[in-house]
Amino acid sequence: MTVQVPKLEYRHRVDDLLRTERLPHVWCPGCGIGITLQAFLRAVKALEAKGVVDRKQLVFVTGIGCTGRASGYVRLDGAHTPHGRPIAYAYGVKLANPKLVPVVFSGDGDLAGIGGNHLLHAARRNFDMLVIMVNNFNYALTGGQLAPTTPHGAYSTTTPKGNPERPMDVARLVAALGANYVARWSIHYPVHIEEAIKRALPRRGFRFIEVLSICPEIFGRHIGFRSPVDLYERLRKVSKVKKPKTLEEIKYDWENEITLGVFVDKDEPGYMESICSVYNYDWCNELPERRWSKQ
Amino acid sequence: MARREFLTGNEAMAEAAIAAGLRVFIGYPITPASDLFEYLAEKLPSYGGIVFQAEDEIASINALVGATYAGAKAMTATSGPGFSLMAESLGLAAMLEAPIVIVYNMRTGPSTGIATGTGQGDVMQSRWASHGHYGVVVYSPWSVQEAYNLVVKAFDTAWRLRVPTIVLSDAVIAHTRELAVVYEPGEVKVADRKPPREPPGEFKPFKPDPDDLVPPMAFYGEGYAVLAESLAHDERGYYTTDPENYERLVRRLEGKITRNKHHVVSSEARYTEDAETVIVAFGTLARSALALVKDLRKQGKKVGLWRPVSIWPLDEEGLSKAVEHADRVIVAEMNLGQLYREIARILGPTGRKIELVPVLTPELPGPDELLGYFEKAGVEI
Amino acid sequence: MAPRRAYDIIILANRCKECGLCIHVCPKKILVTGNKQNQKGYRVTTVTKPSDCIGCRLCEFSCPDFVIRIEPSSNGVPKGLIVWGENEVEVIKG
Numbered sequence: 001m002t003v004q005v006p007k008l009e010y011r012h013r014v015d016d017l018l019r020t021e022r023l024p025h026v027w028c029p030g031c032g033i034g035i036t037l038q039a040f041l042r043a044v045k046a047l048e049a050k051g052v053v054d055r056k057q058l059v060f061v062t063g064i065g066c067t068g069r070a071s072g073y074v075r076l077d078g079a080h081t082p083h084g085r086p087i088a089y090a091y092g093v094k095l096a097n098p099k100l101v102p103v104v105f106s107g108d109g110d111l112a113g114i115g116g117n118h119l120l121h122a123a124r125r126n127f128d129m130l131v132i133m134v135n136n137f138n139y140a141l142t143g144g145q146l147a148p149t150t151p152h153g154a155y156s157t158t159t160p161k162g163n164p165e166r167p168m169d170v171a172r173l174v175a176a177l178g179a180n181y182v183a184r185w186s187i188h189y190p191v192h193i194e195e196a197i198k199r200a201l202p203r204r205g206f207r208f209i210e211v212l213s214i215c216p217e218i219f220g221r222h223i224g225f226r227s228p229v230d231l232y233e234r235l236r237k238v239s240k241v242k243k244p245k246t247l248e249e250i251k252y253d254w255e256n257e258i259t260l261g262v263f264v265d266k267d268e269p270g271y272m273e274s275i276c277s278v279y280n281y282d283w284c285n286e287l288p289e290r291r292w293s294k295q
Numbered sequence: 296m297a298r299r300e301f302l303t304g305n306e307a308m309a310e311a312a313i314a315a316g317l318r319v320f321i322g323y324p325i326t327p328a329s330d331l332f333e334y335l336a337e338k339l340p341s342y343g344g345i346v347f348q349a350e351d352e353i354a355s356i357n358a359l360v361g362a363t364y365a366g367a368k369a370m371t372a373t374s375g376p377g378f379s380l381m382a383e384s385l386g387l388a389a390m391l392e393a394p395i396v397i398v399y400n401m402r403t404g405p406s407t408g409i410a411t412g413t414g415q416g417d418v419m420q421s422r423w424a425s426h427g428h429y430g431v432v433v434y435s436p437w438s439v440q441e442a443y444n445l446v447v448k449a450f451d452t453a454w455r456l457r458v459p460t461i462v463l464s465d466a467v468i469a470h471t472r473e474l475a476v477v478y479e480p481g482e483v484k485v486a487d488r489k490p491p492r493e494p495p496g497e498f499k500p501f502k503p504d505p506d507d508l509v510p511p512m513a514f515y516g517e518g519y520a521v522l523a524e525s526l527a528h529d530e531r532g533y534y535t536t537d538p539e540n541y542e543r544l545v546r547r548l549e550g551k552i553t554r555n556k557h558h559v560v561s562s563e564a565r566y567t568e569d570a571e572t573v574i575v576a577f578g579t580l581a582r583s584a585l586a587l588v589k590d591l592r593k594q595g596k597k598v599g600l601w602r603p604v605s606i607w608p609l610d611e612e613g614l615s616k617a618v619e620h621a622d623r624v625i626v627a628e629m630n631l632g633q634l635y636r637e638i639a640r641i642l643g644p645t646g647r648k649i650e651l652v653p654v655l656t657p658e659l660p661g662p663d664e665l666l667g668y669f670e671k672a673g674v675e676i
Numbered sequence: 677m678a679p680r681r682a683y684d685i686i687i688l689a690n691r692c693k694e695c696g697l698c699i700h701v702c703p704k705k706i707l708v709t710g711n712k713q714n715q716k717g718y719r720v721t722t723v724t725k726p727s728d729c730i731g732c733r734l735c736e737f738s739c740p741d742f743v744i745r746i747e748p749s750s751n752g753v754p755k756g757l758i759v760w761g762e763n764e765v766e767v768i769k770g
Contacts (some may be wrong), residue, residue: 008684010759012742022533024693024716024741030695034740042737056518059365061563071522072534077525078514079364079391080381088354090370092361093515095319095345100516121350190737216695228695268637279340 012042017055019075026069030220030228032187032213033067036134039103041074042198045236052202055254057101057288059093061086063110066141066215067134070105083114087122090129098272098283099131103201108135108149112170117146123177126205126272128289132177132197133208134172136215140183143235153255155222158247171210175263178246180205182264186212186239188232196262202272204289212239212258216255267293297482302475303583304442304468306332306394308372310477310582311446313342315485318367321347321358325408327469328372328400342480352377356384358600359644360393364523366514368485369451372398374466375417376411378424384461386425389548391523392501392510394453394460394488398446401465403657412657413414415578415629421463422607429547433558434458435578440474445604446481452559455486456551457509463606467579467659488512495519501544502530528644552608561604562613566592566622570599571653572623575614575638577603584627586662591676598676606634611641625674627665628653650674683729683758687721689723691743694718698744704728707735710758719726723756723768 007136012018027033047053055076061183062071064083069077071078079259081089090102104111111119122129138156139145146156156163172182182204183196193211200207212235214220220231236281244250251257269277276284284290302310309331312320320339322332336346355371362369378399389397399421401413414420421433430468434451436442444656445462463569489511491498500521503510513519522532527544529535536544551561567573576584581602591598601617603609618624624647635651642649650670654660660668669676685707692714697709698704698721706729710722721743723729729746747754754766 010688010757010765012688013736014742014743018742022578027740029693029740030697031716031740034742035738038737038739038742056516059361059515061361068709069534070694071525074522075520077519077521078524079361081360081523082387082525084388085353085357085384088349088357089361090348090358091349091362092319092321092358092367092517093365094345095321095358096362096367096369096514097514117350118354121354170744187738188305190605190734194737227699228697232700274343281340281343 004149014045014102016039017041017044017075019073022073025073028217030214030216030231031066032136032211032215033134034180035187036132036193036213037070037105037189039088039193039195039209040132040154041286043181043194043201047202048197052292053075056103057099059090059100059102060177061090061093061102061104063115064108065110065139067105067107077242084110084113085118087115088119088131091122091127094128094272100288101201101288104105104131106133108133108137109139109147112148112168116200119174123174123179123206123208125271126180127176128204128272130201130207131209132214133210135170135210136213136219138222140215140218144222154254164190167251167252171208171263172247172250172252175250179208179264180266180270181207183262184210184212184260186235186260187214188236188239190230191257193284202291202292203267205268206270243266271290297476297478300475300477301472302439302477303470303472304464305470306334306437307439307443307475307477308462309338309444309447309462310439311397312370312450312649313339313344314405314478314480314483315447315450316368316480317370318344319347319362319369320344321349321355321362321369322371322373323349323352323366323377324376325377326397327402328374328604331372331398349633349646353384356381356395357387359395360388360391363392363393363395364391365518368454370396370398372400374400374402374472375404375420378417378420382424382505384469385431385450386427386429387525388459388647389425389429389431390525392457392548395458396446396453397459397461398451399461399463400469401463402489402618409657411466411578413629413659414657415465416553417463417581418628418630418633420608424587428549430552431459431461432552432605433461433463433602435606436468437578437581437602439468439471440475441466443475444479445486450485454488454560455463457512457549457557458552463578465505465578468573491519499530500530500532503547503551508547508554547560556608559605560608562610562615562616563602563604564613565600565601567601567617567621569597571597572625573599573618574620575601575624575626575634576628577606577634580627580629580654583662583665590662609641610636614641618642622645623648623650623651625650626674627668629654629656631655681731682752682754683726683731684747684749684754685723685726685729686745687746687756687758688743689720689760690714690716690759692718692720692739693741694720695740697738697740699740701735703732703735720758722758725770726756726768727753727770729754745753
């Protein structure tokens, strides 16, 4: 029955951070990007409520791929850069106005494939930005080609006989490069994703969060897990939360374990502070990172 | 306060960028542009600017675009191989109307070629490196002083028209030391963005002003939720595949340059008042061409020189005026015909004889050597 | 045992893509695929027993399409509110 009820504010909890006039969004039914994006927006609202972050400071940079479309949906400063270049774009944003906080939100192909060189050097430099990588294990937007993260043996449209390559454990790689914060969760843990972002956003240095995600329409269909729920359960089977003490303990094996958890959580000076140790720019004491690290 | 300095072209172009208000220099080492980078690494911080060496030229140009959207005057310096890597995001800069400045010191190509040799083989690349149709402005100096002036001019054009602007110099100017008058920041005229006039929520980042077709610009951090959208976009920056919108956008990306030509184009004519033959040459080769013209004048030959300073777009009125009395036009350039194609396109319909003298050498020829290339090309002069 | 709190389960029907994740993750199994289609033709999730909702918000957090919002009930009565339009809200009690 349809009745008039007192006008409840019928909006989603994060709608004020969304360009709602563009919803429903373009991602397929059951795609994990929306889950990750919502976790990010919840984290931003929580941090704003505590006065830790101001949304006007954030610059939401995406690359090319399914995740690349996210910059079109968030009501934030942002950019939709060419394939593989969100981290590079973010360099310029931070260097030009160090009070801004770049957040790169992109996919496994964009960040670890074509954009790999920037990922390596941004992590090595401990460059001040948060990178959220939604890993759906293939190049979904273009139809399901092989990605650096595609499981060994898996079908992809460019490895129809099964992927002969060994995949890259991106989170472990970034941890080895010396980033300040590295964590990996999966869409089964939306609260953990939100908490990781709340911890990783307001701090200095290079912060990297990988989210194992489901792509039912392309990757799922290719490997025989067509429905969102089937792929959700198949991914859950290998998503194991651990507290690895060494990098070697971190696994990335689609057949038995992809280790989840917080791999690095340290607070070494970020790139901008390392510049300030050489030159005293007027913005050196207004770095948001400097204020946050006192928390 | 203006001061006279004895500088190389790279040093002068670095000084010019400082005078123009450079805040962020992002680059990658490459001969013959590295010492411009090194000069700024020493000096820019004392002016409050930042120098950053990226991991490759692709990072450099994408970071430049980000820097302009965050409000900073930003520049890089590179050469052919580096610019080839920047090709994709030259298009990004054009599509996002990002006012980046690129100093592009040509060297001998193709490929690794001769890093320390000079060349003019990148005329087309400087214009058409990226995919799709878009607009850029390219200037080409023939002296250290002009290299200085054109970098300042490049910042003005870039920020006035929100268009990627390139100073197409070469290995000769880069490392030739000449006198140059240089200024301090604030002492040179450089345009700034037009700030938004509507409040956040109403402001549309890609809505052009009707007179100059250039949109006001909101910077990141000012609360306008600006979306720098590399997809074809409407005035809000939202992706649209609508054909009319696409045509309007692409026509404007180039139209804002042609509409504001008077701000952009420039050229120089020497001895053309009565010239029956006009030599067209640009950059450092034009210096040899001028010396050759003077020699020929001494032999009573009515020869003149026309030198485009803006290569893209060309000063077509200047060209037409320079060749008014001439029935022969000879393009001399250090490649197998790139500027030549444009000159032939423009002047072809006038029925004039248009000839090409290719000067394929890694070293700048003097006037006599240049004459040798005329003979090699079978072009009487 | 204190009386269980009442929750409103707000569903913005026209964003739903019938992916089934909310239904799958709900620990109380009170969400089901409805039979009414939204503007894109997806059958929108609906609520069977709002009074069993424990407010864990797993459905809200697991929805990729920003469809679901769980709120403490506006009037103490647990209910599903399927929002089909500006002022067309289907209320489900029980």
